[in-house]
Amino acid sequence: MVLSHRGAPIGARLVSTLCSLAACRIIMTGTPVQNRLPELWSLFDFVFPGRLGTLPVFQTQFAVPIQIGGYANASSMQVCLGMG
Numbered sequence: 001m002v003l004s005h006r007g008a009p010i011g012a013r014l015v016s017t018l019c020s021l022a023a024c025r026i027i028m029t030g031t032p033v034q035n036r037l038p039e040l041w042s043l044f045d046f047v048f049p050g051r052l053g054t055l056p057v058f059q060t061q062f063a064v065p066i067q068i069g070g071y072a073n074a075s076s077m078q079v080c081l082g083m084g
Contacts, residue, residue, distance in 0.1 A: 037063040 041058045065081035
């Protein structure tokens with residue numbers, strides 16, 4: 001709940017502390033992830049650590065292609081990369 005409430009990727013020290021205390025990891029959020037893919041990464045990384053890679057890897061492999069593909073003037077290739 002702390003991660004969802006904060007809404008942005010949080011510091012490694014807090015994540016480390018939470019992970020060491022949690023045998024079962026559940027997230028609850030009352031607000032949707034609104035066009036901020038690092039928020040989605042943060043939630044997934046708490047529940048499934050490492051599943052989406054580190055934040056820089058996630059940004060490079062997923063967030064940037066998705067954001068580029070969402071622009072009106074995106075090329076067909078950029079749109080394909082964003083939808084993959």
